[in-house]
Amino acid sequence: MNLFKIVKESVTVKQAAALYGLPVTSTWMVRCPFHEDHTPSMKLNDTYYYCFGCGATGDVIDLTAQLFGLSSFQAARKLAQDFGLSPDKPPSGAVALPKPPSLPSDAQQEEIFYCLRVLHDYRYLLIRWQTEFAPLSTEEPLDDRFVEALHIPPRIFKEMTHLTQQRQKLDQLLTGIGPLNSKKRAAEISELLDGYIPAVEKMRTQLKKYSTAFTSTKAENEKLKKKNKKLSESLEEANYESVLKKLEDAKLQREYQEALAVLERIPPEVLEEYAKPKASRRTAEL
Structure with a gap:
């Protein structure tokens, strides 16, 4: 089985964030490690993360790669090693994720990211208003x-x-x-x-x-x-x-x-x- 597929189906973004020391909250908001963040602005979901401050986003492999400065393949190997996964055998039930019934379509994904971008732009608009008005x-x-x-x-x-x-x-x-x-x-x-x-x-x-x-x-x-x-x-x-x-x-x-x-x-x-x-x-x- 493909290493990338095994990792993505077995490890959530939330699990990786917790293992690698990101200080998560009950709402799964964290201070973004990719820019100077004074208040939690990164939202962690099971399959992706998104920062309302700098716009950083991706899946569990992208998160690991950015945290440790690795390539996508190196990040996938690290996740497989840290979570005890192997391409030659099914993932352990302890970390296996239930397969989602269906993935968002391209149009749905585009709408999700559009909404996130609107929220991101609104945040910076409020910051500008504090000065301008x-x-x-x-x-x-x-x-x-x-x-x-x-x-x-x-x-x-x-x-x-x-x-x-x-x-x-x-x-x-x-x-x-x-x-x-x-x-x-x-x-x-x-x-x-x-x-x-x-x-x-x-x-x-x-x-x-x-x-x-x-x-x-x-x-x-x-x-x-x-x-x-x-x-x-x-x-x-x-x-x-x-x-x-x-x-x-x-x-x-x-x-x-x-x-x-x-x-x-x-x-x-x-x-x-x-x-x-x-x-x-x-x-x-x-």
Whole structure:
């Protein structure tokens, strides 16, 4: 029997990867040994492997050949020796693979690799968006493509935008409020607070989920602005992505802190009115 056929029918890519020391995970994703890979980007299947980072792909013989710098024939011989296979006798049941009922057709294989290439291209598109659409300051609105590239759900920013709009309405109602007109505005402010306070609490929970620290950001923002001007020419990619993430988090922090700050301006008599059941609140005077 042909050596190549024996090896391919007897040894899976996963078995070879495990034997030769690739640190596989439960999802059979590994750091690609053929390029500088910081996160697992190579997927191991039984009959082939594919790297979403560099595009490396092949079967179990190709994997072995690339790992050890061998020719295809040398790699097949190594696999046969390491797994106790012989061209003169059937493969051992311990390593024999069940023969697949049918192999993918050429058209199916072409479609599979097309899909993998699309995913590969999308990954690099996200990396490019992190640079091309990055904000120059924490005050600049975030581009949707930049948000998508950093993987924080866009709905978080939409909810923050809505919360900011509510804050602005509350801020307008509180502007110029005093002992003479606080009762007049109490009902209207209380109605707004019915939705505003739960929204602030929800945002606090979501920001904690996405590891956004609630600390003073003014000094940090100034440093980030200066760093951002030099990113493309002086920072390594890992540090660059870290700073961009801080810029994004800083914007969320600032808007959240502003949402909290406006609550501190509410007079005690208005808060007293808000604490009452809705049905017993005063109707705002016209």
